[in-house]
Structures are given as C-alpha cells and as structure tokens.
Amino acid sequence: MTGRFFEGKHPELEARLESHLARMRDSFAAQGWQGALVLGGGYGRGEGGVMPGPAGVCFSNDLDYFMFDEAPGTPRLVAWCRQLERAESEALGIDVEIKCLRADSLGDPSRSMMFADLVAGHVVVAGMAGFLAQLREGLDFSRIEPEEATRLLWNRGSGLFFSRCRMGLAEGLPFVIRNHAKLKLALGDAWLCLHGQYTSKCRERAERLATADLPAALARLRQWHAEGVAFKFDPFADGLTWPQLAAESRQLGEAWGDLYLVIEARRLQRRLAGFAEYLALPRLLPGTPLTKNLALAMRDKFKRGGFLRPLGDYPRASLMRALPCLLELTPGGVAEAGRFLPPPSGDPARLQTWEGVYSKWWAHYA
Numbered sequence: 001m002t003g004r005f006f007e008g009k010h011p012e013l014e015a016r017l018e019s020h021l022a023r024m025r026d027s028f029a030a031q032g033w034q035g036a037l038v039l040g041g042g043y044g045r046g047e048g049g050v051m052p053g054p055a056g057v058c059f060s061n062d063l064d065y066f067m068f069d070e071a072p073g074t075p076r077l078v079a080w081c082r083q084l085e086r087a088e089s090e091a092l093g094i095d096v097e098i099k100c101l102r103a104d105s106l107g108d109p110s111r112s113m114m115f116a117d118l119v120a121g122h123v124v125v126a127g128m129a130g131f132l133a134q135l136r137e138g139l140d141f142s143r144i145e146p147e148e149a150t151r152l153l154w155n156r157g158s159g160l161f162f163s164r165c166r167m168g169l170a171e172g173l174p175f176v177i178r179n180h181a182k183l184k185l186a187l188g189d190a191w192l193c194l195h196g197q198y199t200s201k202c203r204e205r206a207e208r209l210a211t212a213d214l215p216a217a218l219a220r221l222r223q224w225h226a227e228g229v230a231f232k233f234d235p236f237a238d239g240l241t242w243p244q245l246a247a248e249s250r251q252l253g254e255a256w257g258d259l260y261l262v263i264e265a266r267r268l269q270r271r272l273a274g275f276a277e278y279l280a281l282p283r284l285l286p287g288t289p290l291t292k293n294l295a296l297a298m299r300d301k302f303k304r305g306g307f308l309r310p311l312g313d314y315p316r317a318s319l320m321r322a323l324p325c326l327l328e329l330t331p332g333g334v335a336e337a338g339r340f341l342p343p344p345s346g347d348p349a350r351l352q353t354w355e356g357v358y359s360k361w362w363a364h365y366a
Contacts, residue, residue, distance in 0.1 A: 035069035036127030045121030072100035142196035174237035185228030306342035
C-alpha cells in the first residue's frame, strides 16, 4: 500500500517528515514568498525509500524540492534556498536540494522525464501550485524526448564510474551498492522511455518491462530492473562482497555501453557501429550555437583553469565522450579520456586519477 511519502506504514518516519515540511512551510511564510514550494522526487510521489537501521528506519533518498518564483535567480531567494538546504540536510541526515525556476520553464512537461514525474506526483508544501494540476490533464509520457534517456543513462553511468573509484574502500560500500541499484533501475527505465512506455510509477514500469520485447543482449535488464525496484523501496547498505560488486560492475558497464549506443543512435538519427565512431562525431549536442560553446570554453579557461574538448561542442558533450573511456569501453581505455578532459595530476592510465577531474566538470555541466 502506498502512503503519502512511501509504501507501508512508518509513523515515526512520517512524523519526522511532516515536522520537516512544517519548518519549510513556516520559513516560506516568514520570507513572504509569493511563489510555490513543491516536494518532488520519490517522497513527493509516495515512493520514497525506507532504510532499516539499528535505531529503527530512516530516510534513504534525497528530498528534491522545486521552488517556483517569477524571479528565481534573485540573490535573496537563492541564499534562502541554500541556507534551508544546509540546515535541513543536517537535521534529516539526507541531502535536501531545492531547484529554483519559473513556472513557465516547465514548458511541455511531457517532453521531460523530470518534469513529467513532477507533474504526475508531488506534494505542495507552501504557496499556490495549481498550474501543476492543470498540466497533469494533458500529460503524455510517451512523448518524452530520447535525449532524456541519454541524460538518465549518462548520470547513472557517472555513478558507476564514481563507484569504481571507491571499490575496496570500506566506507564506500553503501555508495557502491546504492549506485549499482540506481543503474539497474535506469537501464530498464531508459529502454521504456525510448519505446514510449515510461511512466512515473516505479512498479508500473517494472510490469511493463517484464513483458517488453528485449534483444537477447539486453535480456538481463528485466532482472536488474526488478532488483532496482526492490532496492528503491527496501534499500540496504551491506551484504555484498567486493568481488561480487566488481563482477557486477563489469556486467553493468557492458550493458550500459550497449544500451547507450542504441539510445544515442536514435537521438542523433544515425547508425553507430561502436564508441570509436561515437567519440569521433564533431557534435553530440548540436542544439547549442557554436558561438556560445566557444564563449563557455573561454570562460572556463579563465575562471576554472581549463576547458573541455572538442571546442565546438557544448561542454557536457565532452563528459559524454569521456565517460565510456572511463568505463573502459573504448579502444584507448581510461587514458583516452584525456582527449576530452583537462589532464589529471597523476597517471592518466589509473582510474582513480580521473575522479577529481570528472567530478569537477560534472558538477558544472550535469
């Protein structure tokens, strides 16, 4: 049974979340904001994770907020959001994040996975957000753009790279387990998105994937997706060995590469024989003007001490090229990431050498 924030009954955890929402609501009112503060993500859709622990259950997902305002970039509003993020993250023990945007920036939410999920399920914490209910009337998940599947896989593939950098570290075990589970879920979700079958409800997606016609090379997506769904609702932080996780990482990486090329071929509307051909494409994100891309590279050089290559493409495309190299899916292996990222301070053939470089630019362009 799905409750307001998560499946099942967890009165103590629900009380903590209600107290948190009350603090957010009171702070919103005290500032006199005229917009709307909305909780999205898993908890907003009633699909939040509940992690068992020695002292009882606790939160396991981030809390994803959307702050709608006519002037989302004003310093006062941004400062308020950052202060609330810090205070509530510390109080709850999970990350609390607030995205500031105008209501009209949602455009047609049926084209965006994130906005479609938000419109389909959310909790209005403060202010007036009736426009979300109006948008729900015409919501059509089958129209989500292929680029959304690319972005989903790129983000979760980045999590797989970060996990490989932490393999064998005792404190990294929960991180690796969680990111493997997220990728398992994302592989199936991306396939459904590509074929117009995505929906905001996690268990409904599992049912659809269970009967989907998958190619033999991707048949394991069903099992992995089921495991990802189970983890979403009942997460865990241990119980797997490093050899098990290392083997799983290789399998997930291979499947990620196969599906990523399929989805990128659809998005770019061209055949892709492999990653060598993909890396050689002059533009992966052709929608951004060349002049803007060059201006961003110039800004990055002077403000961030380096720039991403190739210069004519939007900077995120450089990270999209570097990731399959870092996942060892390209002929040149890990060191080949140096074609697209600024050089690391250590050995470019060593995976962990690239973590800081990739993390820096991923934070700017994710």
